[in-house]
Amino acid sequence: MADVRVVRAERAWIDGGFRPAQVRIVDGVIAEVTPLSAAAGADAAASDDLIVLRSDEVLLPGLVDSHVHLDEPGRTEWEGFATGTAAAAAGGITTLFDMPLNSVPVTTTPAALAAKRAAAAGTLAVDIGYWGGAVPENLGSLRALADAGVVGFKCFLVPSGIDEFGHLDAAGVRAALTELAVFDGLLIAHAEDEGHLHEAAVEVGAGPAGELGRHYETFLRSRPPISEEAAIAAVIAAARETGGRAHIVHVADGRALDAIRAAKAEGIRLTIETCPHYLTLAAEDVPDGASAFKCCPPIRDRANQDLLWAGVVDGTIDAIVSDHSPATLALKTAGGGDFGLAWGGIAGVQTGFASVWTEAARRGIPLESLLPLFTTGPARIAGMPGLGVIIPGARANLTVFAPEREWTVDAHRLLYRHKLSPWDGHVLRGAVVTTVVGGTVVYRAGDDDARARPGVELLAGAGVGAGAGAGVTIREGARS
Numbered sequence: 001m002a003d004v005r006v007v008r009a010e011r012a013w014i015d016g017g018f019r020p021a022q023v024r025i026v027d028g029v030i031a032e033v034t035p036l037s038a039a040a041g042a043d044a045a046a047s048d049d050l051i052v053l054r055s056d057e058v059l060l061p062g063l064v065d066s067h068v069h070l071d072e073p074g075r076t077e078w079e080g081f082a083t084g085t086a087a088a089a090a091g092g093i094t095t096l097f098d099m100p101l102n103s104v105p106v107t108t109t110p111a112a113l114a115a116k117r118a119a120a121a122g123t124l125a126v127d128i129g130y131w132g133g134a135v136p137e138n139l140g141s142l143r144a145l146a147d148a149g150v151v152g153f154k155c156f157l158v159p160s161g162i163d164e165f166g167h168l169d170a171a172g173v174r175a176a177l178t179e180l181a182v183f184d185g186l187l188i189a190h191a192e193d194e195g196h197l198h199e200a201a202v203e204v205g206a207g208p209a210g211e212l213g214r215h216y217e218t219f220l221r222s223r224p225p226i227s228e229e230a231a232i233a234a235v236i237a238a239a240r241e242t243g244g245r246a247h248i249v250h251v252a253d254g255r256a257l258d259a260i261r262a263a264k265a266e267g268i269r270l271t272i273e274t275c276p277h278y279l280t281l282a283a284e285d286v287p288d289g290a291s292a293f294k295c296c297p298p299i300r301d302r303a304n305q306d307l308l309w310a311g312v313v314d315g316t317i318d319a320i321v322s323d324h325s326p327a328t329l330a331l332k333t334a335g336g337g338d339f340g341l342a343w344g345g346i347a348g349v350q351t352g353f354a355s356v357w358t359e360a361a362r363r364g365i366p367l368e369s370l371l372p373l374f375t376t377g378p379a380r381i382a383g384m385p386g387l388g389v390i391i392p393g394a395r396a397n398l399t400v401f402a403p404e405r406e407w408t409v410d411a412h413r414l415l416y417r418h419k420l421s422p423w424d425g426h427v428l429r430g431a432v433v434t435t436v437v438g439g440t441v442v443y444r445a446g447d448d449d450a451r452a453r454p455g456v457e458l459l460a461g462a463g464v465g466a467g468a469g470a471g472v473t474i475r476e477g478a479r480s
Contacts, residue, residue, distance in 0.1 A: 074104025254307025
């Protein structure tokens with residue numbers, strides 16, 4: 001007998017707008033989307049097989065996060081598939097893409113990808129895809145890793161902080177893009193220029209760099225905006241020269257957007273992302289010793305934040321993603337709050353959407369303007385344009401969201417492994433009510449863990465998965 005579930009909403013995000021709809025789900029796939037009068041939705045009684053949204057709730061496609069570090073296998077004490085995907089579900093995310101570091105081994109070979117997939121088996125609350133890495137040691141053999149199922153290749157232009165994940169210089173970036181252009185692969189780049197880092201920051205891209213002290217301003221000066229601008233210019237030049245596809249991760253410098261706009265207008269194959277912490281947190285508000293705020297590139301000032309928001313509004317920024325990059329509390333607080341000694345990275349997979357919506361609403365930016373950047377934008381970057389939509393044939397990944405409902409972040413109640421957040425104590429606008437993955441409810445507001453583990457793997461390949469997009473295979477081996 002088929003497993004059938006129905007979701008009714010007075011406001012459902014369909015075809016780029018909110019409208020009344022009923023979504024019928026059969027065996028984990030959206031079978032039918034039909035109009036629904038507001039009265040019919042209000043009169044219906046909810047049951048196990050029928051989800052009826054309240055008048056203050058909206059039905060969204062499951063959010064997509066194309067930049068998450070789950071750190072498994074090998075550094076599971078930092079995060080892990082079980083805790084990380086549960087937190088993602090609580091944040092309304094139904095599909096994420098895992099970065100090739102900081103796991104051990106790093107995902108730079110087909111064997112390392114196989115080890116990661118084995119570790120994921122039976123643990124996934126949400127669906128998952130994988131990025132590979134481009135490092136000096138595997139240039140010339142990237143096609144084999146692509147054929148194994150990764151959706152693209154991450155590189156660093158500065159030391160990554162992980163010894164086993166080396167960085168590429170300008171020649172290496174050109175070599176990687178030349179190699180990837182042969183099969184239309186994607187290179188995604190951590191864009192900071194080592195030559196413009198100073199005051200000990202040059203020692204490492206993300207990790208401890210030597211004593212800088214407890215004043216955030218000192219750390220901020222050590223990674224100036226020109227470091228991003230120079231590295232982004234280098235990636236643009238390499239993409240122009242090779243014709244390859246490039247993506248800049250976690251853009252923090254708003255002044256770099258003009259060069260990005262010009263590159264896009266020129267026809268260079270370039271996309272970019274930014275992150276909730278750059279859009280909602282400001283350097284002026286970082287307390288002394290508050291190393292939970294440390295990330296690379298750093299959180300900059302409010303004037304810079306305004307430039308990033310302009311890029312959100314005008315479409316220069318293609319996606320907003322968490323860059324969920326957790327570490328142990330000992331690493332994040334190393335040196336008693338010294339911004340040089342503490343490990344970098346923001347844990348934000350559960351709070352990202354609500355924090356950005358809170359700031360957008362304050363600025364008068366409608367929810368409709370944000371949704372593509374949290375759904376179809378990241379999906380396209382990962383090469384899976386069928387994600388982040390509510391259409392027949394798509395996997396039934398849905399998020400019920402209450403845009404006006406306020407809640408206070410309590411870091412101790414967040415579902416990822418280490419309870420540290422720069423938004424701790426902040427009142428956010430917009431709450432995730434229910435998250436559905438493959439037709440299964442995996443999270444309801446207030447849960448202290450994921451209810452089920454129905455997540456599947458999305459591997460780039462020759463097959464076509466239901467609703468995932470051309471060239472994508474859904475593998476159920478990781479489903480519990």
